[in-house]
Amino acid sequence: MWTIPILAVGLLLLRCIYRLYLHPLSKIPGPKLAAVTRLPEFYHDVIRGGKYLWQVEKMHKKYGPVVRINPNQVHVNEPTFYAEMCASGGRKRDKTLESVGGFGLSEALPSIVDHDHHGRRRKQLNPAFSKKAIVDILPLVQQKVDLVAEHFKAAYCGDNGGVVDLDAEFTGLAADTVTQYTFGKDLGFLRDNKFNNIITSSMREMTNQFHLIRFFPWLVVLLQHLPAICIRWLRPNSVGINALQDRLHQISETKIGGSRTVIDILNDPSLPAEARAPEFIRDNVNIILGAASDPTSGTLLIGLYHLVQRPQLWLKLRDELRGVMPSPTSPAPWLELEQLPLLKAVVNEMLRFSPGTIRIARVPVSETLVCHGHVIPPGSIVSSSARLIHMHPDPFPDPESFDPHRWLDASPEKLIKMSQALIPFSRGNRSCIGHYLATAQIYMLLAAIVRQFDLELYNTSAKDVEFARDCVVARPERGDWSVKVRVVGIAMH
Numbered sequence: 137m138w139t140i141p142i143l144a145v146g147l148l149l150l151r152c153i154y155r156l157y158l159h160p161l162s163k164i165p166g167p168k169l170a171a172v173t174r175l176p177e178f179y180h181d182v183i184r185g186g187k188y189l190w191q192v193e194k195m196h197k198k199y200g201p202v203v204r205i206n207p208n209q210v211h212v213n214e215p216t217f218y219a220e221m222c223a224s225g226g227r228k229r230d231k232t233l234e235s236v237g238g239f240g241l242s243e244a245l246p247s248i249v250d251h252d253h254h255g256r257r258r259k260q261l262n263p264a265f266s267k268k269a270i271v272d273i274l275p276l277v278q279q280k281v282d283l284v285a286e287h288f289k290a291a292y293c294g295d296n297g298g299v300v301d302l303d304a305e306f307t308g309l310a311a312d313t314v315t316q317y318t319f320g321k322d323l324g325f326l327r328d329n330k331f332n333n334i335i336t337s338s339m340r341e342m343t344n345q346f347h348l349i350r351f352f353p354w355l356v357v358l359l360q361h362l363p364a365i366c367i368r369w370l371r372p373n374s375v376g377i378n379a380l381q382d383r384l385h386q387i388s389e390t391k392i393g394g395s396r397t398v399i400d401i402l403n404d405p406s407l408p409a410e411a412r413a414p415e416f417i418r419d420n421v422n423i424i425l426g427a428a429s430d431p432t433s434g435t436l437l438i439g440l441y442h443l444v445q446r447p448q449l450w451l452k453l454r455d456e457l458r459g460v461m462p463s464p465t466s467p468a469p470w471l472e473l474e475q476l477p478l479l480k481a482v483v484n485e486m487l488r489f490s491p492g493t494i495r496i497a498r499v500p501v502s503e504t505l506v507c508h509g510h511v512i513p514p515g516s517i518v519s520s521s522a523r524l525i526h527m528h529p530d531p532f533p534d535p536e537s538f539d540p541h542r543w544l545d546a547s548p549e550k551l552i553k554m555s556q557a558l559i560p561f562s563r564g565n566r567s568c569i570g571h572y573l574a575t576a577q578i579y580m581l582l583a584a585i586v587r588q589f590d591l592e593l594y595n596t597s598a599k600d601v602e603f604a605r606d607c608v609v610a611r612p613e614r615g616d617w618s619v620k621v622r623v624v625g626i627a628m629h
């Protein structure tokens with residue numbers, strides 16, 4: 137009767153001894169409990185809702201820049217090591233289900249585990265997001281930016297005290313832009329004053345359940361077999377986004393201003409049928425819509441939260457913008473905006489505070505990595521968090537302070553160090569495919585708002601933009617980002 141429990145306890149003990157003393161990562165420093173079990177990670181990420189990163193931060197303070205944070209994973213907090221971890225070219229980096237299973241979309245780029253499989257799929261999507269492709273759709277981005285500016289103007293002239301909810305505006309901007317680029321038609325989130333933005337809400341639903349699904353990937357299979365009524369109850373927005381895709385496929389218009397849409401590129405008849413598999417297209421469209429809207433809008437609204445509190449900087453920026461935007465309503469030409477030193481410094485600082493920067497992991501397939509004398513053998517999971525690197529006092533002294541001048545005043549050597557440590561879009565073969573689309577929107581929106589409006593914060597405090605949970609993207613303690621501003625003036629010249 138006792139044989140089975142005794143055997144089970146014996147096996148558990150043996151596993152603990154193996155993990156503590158014989159495992160390839162046994163020499164890496166870190167808490168013993170984390171070395172033998174993933175329970176601490178489960179507790180902080182699943183039960184407490186995305187809190188393990190802050191435990192990891194404490195571990196770094198205690199054990200140094202390289203720590204073992206679970207039986208199979210080493211976390212590194214060393215800016216100069218990040219490019220090694222995320223290497224590019226032929227240096228193979230797999231992902232691991234342990235970290236990406238939570239997406240529940242097996243064919244979506246960020247959740248493909250195998251290096252070569254990912255490379256083939258990525259090659260297919262790259263042309264849609266090259267710098268040239270994004271330059272071709274700038275009129276579309278400008279059109280959406282103009283709509284946001286109209287809302288600011290309407291708020292100033294209207295009777296609600298000039299208040300604008302930046303989350304609704306910026307998720308509307310990002311979702312309408314990416315939807316129109318993907319399908320040739322947007323869903324009019326910016327035109328609908330109730331801003332019923334199903335793309336953002338489904339992304340938030342998915343990211344809120346991310347850690348649970350990461351620990352129990354079979355829940356996705358279970359979900360697929362549950363009666364529709366249960367799915368609608370558990371994941372109402374994800375059901376909505378699938379229905380939305382079907383609708384959008386039907387109305388898809390193949391040309392936007394002469395450019396091909398993302399759907400055209402994914403579904404190019406010259407590609408072999410296997411490359412156009414419906415699940416590949418569906419999973420990637422889901423991830424593109426979601427990945428495009430939430431981190432882009434989060435970066436913009438947190439950045440504006442800081443910028444609005446620096447009126448002198450705001451006016452200096454407006455002066456600089458006059459050089460490329462002669463009147464307050466002139467279009468904001470991205471390629472010229474990128475050349476403006478102060479604006480570039482502000483955008484860099486906004487990206488340093490970007491919420492899309494939580495723990496990511498790679499598996500060096502055949503290389504041994506070494507960091508601060510610690511050996512990380514091939515096949516190990518190694519992770520790093522842009523949030524911690526962006527707040528690292530070595531490249532960024534006084535890291536909590538939003539200070540664009542750090543980019544303007546730095547010596548050439550320091551600038552290299554800082555640029556190396558600025559990793560909002562990650563690095564290497566698996567870095568963000570949408571970074572040109574995101575930066576174009578950030579530059580153009582920021583320029584349009586600063587050039588035209590004077591703003592002050594409304595009913596918003598530091599708590600509303602504090603990174604308190606890691607749900608693939610950062611989130612505040614409760615709910616979603618909430619930054620409101622009041623339009624207090626409009627520039628006349």
Ligand code: HEM
Nearest residue numbers: 245246427428431432435492496560561562568569570574
């Ligand atoms: C400021 C805005 C954005 C930030 C901070 C951001 C950040 C990131 C990061 C850090 C990754 C790497 C994730 C990993 O290694 O696991 C990533 C991947 C990705 N991002 Fe973004 N992103 C942004 C905007 C966008 C936009 C506009 C799109 C639209 C196309 C997009 C689509 C993707 C996709 C598809 C991947 C997966 C790439 C791959 O695995 O090959 N992102 N993003």
